[in-house]
Amino acid sequence: MNHRNLQWLFLSLLALGLGGVAACGGAAVAKRAGGRNIMIFLDLSESVKDKHRTRWAKIGQKQVAGLHYGDSISLFGIHDHTSDSAPFYTGEIPLPPDDAVADDMTEAKRMLQLVRKEALAAFEKALVEPARSMETDVFSAFDRYRPDAAGRKLLVIILSDMQQATREVNFERTPLRADEFERIIRSEQARHGWSGRTLAEVKVCVVLPAAEIGQAKPTNSVQMLRAFYSALIGSLGGELATFDTYLKEENHENQ
Numbered sequence: 001m002n003h004r005n006l007q008w009l010f011l012s013l014l015a016l017g018l019g020g021v022a023a024c025g026g027a028a029v030a031k032r033a034g035g036r037n038i039m040i041f042l043d044l045s046e047s048v049k050d051k052h053r054t055r056w057a058k059i060g061q062k063q064v065a066g067l068h069y070g071d072s073i074s075l076f077g078i079h080d081h082t083s084d085s086a087p088f089y090t091g092e093i094p095l096p097p098d099d100a101v102a103d104d105m106t107e108a109k110r111m112l113q114l115v116r117k118e119a120l121a122a123f124e125k126a127l128v129e130p131a132r133s134m135e136t137d138v139f140s141a142f143d144r145y146r147p148d149a150a151g152r153k154l155l156v157i158i159l160s161d162m163q164q165a166t167r168e169v170n171f172e173r174t175p176l177r178a179d180e181f182e183r184i185i186r187s188e189q190a191r192h193g194w195s196g197r198t199l200a201e202v203k204v205c206v207v208l209p210a211a212e213i214g215q216a217k218p219t220n221s222v223q224m225l226r227a228f229y230s231a232l233i234g235s236l237g238g239e240l241a242t243f244d245t246y247l248k249e250e251n252h253e254n255q
């Protein structure tokens with residue numbers, strides 16, 4: 001094994017040993033002067049049960065309620081056409097001008113309320129009327145990102161079991177090993193046209209379905225999946241900020 005492979009293996013094993021990751025910045029975090037660009041992906045594949053989406057509904061509601069001036073939000077599905085299907089919703093909330101007068105603020109508030117209302121309706125509709133899919137193409141979610149024209153930091157929230165299940169890669173059936181991470185990642189980089197800057201400075205927050213008593217043991221553990229996605233997202237220049245059944249900010253607020 002050459003030096004580069006040893007380095008990959010070391011980083012992968014290090015990720016496996018991480019008990020947690022940094023908290024996700026979301027609605028509870030202080031508003032940036034230029035706003036936030038939020039992308040939410042909802043797993044609509046057969047591998048996620050309807051009852052798990054109840055928890056995700058609360059997360060979506062919270063993110064939408066936290067939208068403010070200067071923010072944008074996009075909602076996408078994860079299924080067999082993740083990369084090219086139309087988004088459920090996209091909305092932009094303009095910043096009021098520096099010299100805003102009463103009419104400007106009235107219009108700004110109207111747009112804020114409108115985007116919150118429309119985004120929430122789109123999210124709830126996707127939850128109750130999902131387009132079912134046998135495949136789960138999680139990787140293609142990273143194809144949807146484009147650098148923000150306004151220079152805002154991007155927050156990606158993925159509501160999924162992260163079980164990539166396509167013809168090329170199937171985590172539902174094939175056990176992962178840390179020494180295979182590099183091969184899989186380089187293969188997917190070539191397939192998708194990714195580079196080390198594809199997710200530059202992007203924070204990715206993953207919210208998993210809660211485990212159930214008596215649930216069959218998955219082919220790949222949460223720890224192994226966390227390690228893999230940490231390596232994948234890191235190779236694209238991004239950061240896996242959380243990989244759990246809740247957003248870290250929720251945990252802080254409840255303490």
